[in-house]
Amino acid sequence: MKATLAVAAREIVERRLVLLGTLLVGLLPLAVPLLPGLGGAQARDVRFVAAFYLALTIAVAFPIAFGATILVSDVTRKSISFYFSRPLPAISIWAGKLLGALVLTISGACLAAIPTILVDGKRAFASFDTSGPAAVYFLLTILLLLATAHTLSSVVRLRSAWIVLDFLMVAFFAALIALALRSLFLAGFWNLDEMKHSPEWLAWWLAAPFIAVLLLASYMQVADGRTDARRSHGALSATLWGLVALLALPLGGLALWVSAATPKDLVRVDGIQAAPHGTWVGVSGPVRFRGSAEASFLFDTASGRFVKRPFSWGGSVAFSADGTRAAWLQGDLGFFEQKMTGALRFTAFDAAGPATIAFNVVGNAWTRLALSPSGRRVAILDGKILAAYDVSDSSHPKQLAAVRIEGEARPFVFVDEDTLRFFPRLFNSNRKAVAPAALEIAELSLLSKKLSLTGRFERESLPLLRLSADARFLVGTRRTKDDPSAPQILTLHDGRTGALLASLAEDLRSPSLRFLTGRRIAVAGIDGRTGVLTIFLESEHGTAARERTIELGPAARLVLGSEIAPGRVAIALFPFKENPPASRRAAKLALVDAASGEVSLVADGLVPADQSRWWSSPFVPPAEARSPASLLFLDADQRLVRLDPATGTQTVLIGRAK
Numbered sequence: 001m002k003a004t005l006a007v008a009a010r011e012i013v014e015r016r017l018v019l020l021g022t023l024l025v026g027l028l029p030l031a032v033p034l035l036p037g038l039g040g041a042q043a044r045d046v047r048f049v050a051a052f053y054l055a056l057t058i059a060v061a062f063p064i065a066f067g068a069t070i071l072v073s074d075v076t077r078k079s080i081s082f083y084f085s086r087p088l089p090a091i092s093i094w095a096g097k098l099l100g101a102l103v104l105t106i107s108g109a110c111l112a113a114i115p116t117i118l119v120d121g122k123r124a125f126a127s128f129d130t131s132g133p134a135a136v137y138f139l140l141t142i143l144l145l146l147a148t149a150h151t152l153s154s155v156v157r158l159r160s161a162w163i164v165l166d167f168l169m170v171a172f173f174a175a176l177i178a179l180a181l182r183s184l185f186l187a188g189f190w191n192l193d194e195m196k197h198s199p200e201w202l203a204w205w206l207a208a209p210f211i212a213v214l215l216l217a218s219y220m221q222v223a224d225g226r227t228d229a230r231r232s233h234g235a236l237s238a239t240l241w242g243l244v245a246l247l248a249l250p251l252g253g254l255a256l257w258v259s260a261a262t263p264k265d266l267v268r269v270d271g272i273q274a275a276p277h278g279t280w281v282g283v284s285g286p287v288r289f290r291g292s293a294e295a296s297f298l299f300d301t302a303s304g305r306f307v308k309r310p311f312s313w314g315g316s317v318a319f320s321a322d323g324t325r326a327a328w329l330q331g332d333l334g335f336f337e338q339k340m341t342g343a344l345r346f347t348a349f350d351a352a353g354p355a356t357i358a359f360n361v362v363g364n365a366w367t368r369l370a371l372s373p374s375g376r377r378v379a380i381l382d383g384k385i386l387a388a389y390d391v392s393d394s395s396h397p398k399q400l401a402a403v404r405i406e407g408e409a410r411p412f413v414f415v416d417e418d419t420l421r422f423f424p425r426l427f428n429s430n431r432k433a434v435a436p437a438a439l440e441i442a443e444l445s446l447l448s449k450k451l452s453l454t455g456r457f458e459r460e461s462l463p464l465l466r467l468s469a470d471a472r473f474l475v476g477t478r479r480t481k482d483d484p485s486a487p488q489i490l491t492l493h494d495g496r497t498g499a500l501l502a503s504l505a506e507d508l509r510s511p512s513l514r515f516l517t518g519r520r521i522a523v524a525g526i527d528g529r530t531g532v533l534t535i536f537l538e539s540e541h542g543t544a545a546r547e548r549t550i551e552l553g554p555a556a557r558l559v560l561g562s563e564i565a566p567g568r569v570a571i572a573l574f575p576f577k578e579n580p581p582a583s584r585r586a587a588k589l590a591l592v593d594a595a596s597g598e599v600s601l602v603a604d605g606l607v608p609a610d611q612s613r614w615w616s617s618p619f620v621p622p623a624e625a626r627s628p629a630s631l632l633f634l635d636a637d638q639r640l641v642r643l644d645p646a647t648g649t650q651t652v653l654i655g656r657a658k
Helices: 002-014 016-025 028-034 040-069 072-076 090-120 122-126 132-157 162-186 199-225 229-259 581-586
Strands: 271-274 280-286 294-300 306-309 325-333 338-348 355-361 368-371 377-382 385-390 398-404 412-416 419-422 440-445 451-456 464-467 473-479 488-494 500-516 520-527 530-538 544-554 557-565 568-574 588-593 599-604 632-634 640-643 650-654
Touching: 002 016, 002 090, 016 040, 016 090, 028 040, 028 090, 040 072, 040 090, 040 132, 072 132, 072 229, 090 132, 090 199, 132 162, 132 199, 132 229, 162 229, 199 229, 271 632, 325 368, 338 377, 368 412, 377 412, 473 500, 488 520, 500 530, 500 544, 500 557, 520 544, 520 557, 530 568, 544 568, 544 588, 544 599, 568 581
Parallel strands: none
Antiparallel strands: 271 280, 280 294, 294 306, 325 338, 338 355, 368 377, 377 385, 385 398, 412 419, 419 440, 440 451, 464 473, 473 488, 488 500, 500 520, 520 530, 530 544, 557 568, 568 588, 588 599, 632 640, 640 650
């Protein structure tokens, strides 16, 4: 330790005039009040800023200058032999010179700020962040600049044949590390919300190993190279690239491992969207590392086939009504970001396997799209421009129409192969800001390219709307007052005109609806502290008459699933309003017979996967008793399971036990 301090003291003494110079330069901000137009508090603020940037400039310039000279100059001039001629170990020489450079840098930055601090006292001192994290980042920055400048100076000034290898290794490892980090970032591996750390913490977590590698390489340069320039450069390069390989190759392997994930690698299912018919579902969740990398897939629950989608591009999947095709928007990937323009990915599910095509569109995270019932036509609404394409021939999509639609981001669906219907779906609580066109129901004919008005809602009574799968009905929900826990009004409207047909609920919390077979409508919600299911029957005129109300038992919230068999509805009852693991494990899965009103509890911890989510789709799920999706559930560990109602057997399809 004494040897290290002696070397450091010698370096500081040799460069003592540098410290005097920084102190003199630090006097310059004191002259700020002499500038014309400045005085009082304004002059003091400018003085603070000038002193801060002066200290920052010194903190950046000094480690670069000292890193490039404090060791390399001694090697090139052979003056480092002075130290080796003494009984000094190599680590003391290396550490002493590094410590001297650090002391000179930190002292210089502080001396430049001292005159301002002395004049303005605590107010000036308070403008400098001296907290623990800031001090650590400051020290790491100095070490990074010092080590990097030393390495670059060694490569350039020692004039060894090793320089060829250095340039080749820089190109190779820079590309490998950049591509690996890009792949991990786009996969959501660096999830700051899960890690609960700041972006600065993450940046220095990545930079710390690089700093350690540079410092170890510089030490080996002194310990093994000693006074010989070529040997010194060789020791630096061999150590540097050997250690970089130990970091970069596992990082590249990790990126490949994460990007090669399949649905079987999902730790849990955070999001699921079932096709209206058939066995395909859209799933997403973390893969392989809990709370780290994320992935999204189209997954065939029957065969296990899948199509991978980028996780971070916003928006859900649009399925065709027959479940044979799916489409989604996929952004053009930049290096660490996604651009707003994207490509439409279109997948057809056939016996030979899913086949995906893509064609470029102009879109962003708010772009809407819809597929026709057969999946052979697709419409894309970007802002106010709707474009429709015929994708019957997947390799040669053909544009059918490009029409301007008033009222941005309006929901729309295909009601048949040639007709699109637009309807309101209000999210904005400020109803006065809603444009008149956003209150209308309109239909666009792809044959005539004409948009016709079919219905209109009142601004004050406009509910949040969804369309039934057969396009006959609109289902609306609206809170009785501006309170998320307040009861809601659930209404049934004509799907084409918007005319009110029936009021289905007026005093239920979080009501949800399903259209059942046999022209029944199931409405579930919370009445006080009890789960309630009301069955309505459709009349010949499209109205709905109450058939029976069934009490389901105590519940704070519920999830209405689909029919697992004709007339049998699956409903999950939760004891808490929130969704912690304890609530999911305590959930009761009830099967309700709509005809008799019989309620049977069949399992704990199961929630219907095919949920009626108002925010994810403009469609109310279709009535299809005992469809593949109706038998899918999420268990307490959020694994996707298939339930056999007859035996109670649960088959895990996706997810891992905790």
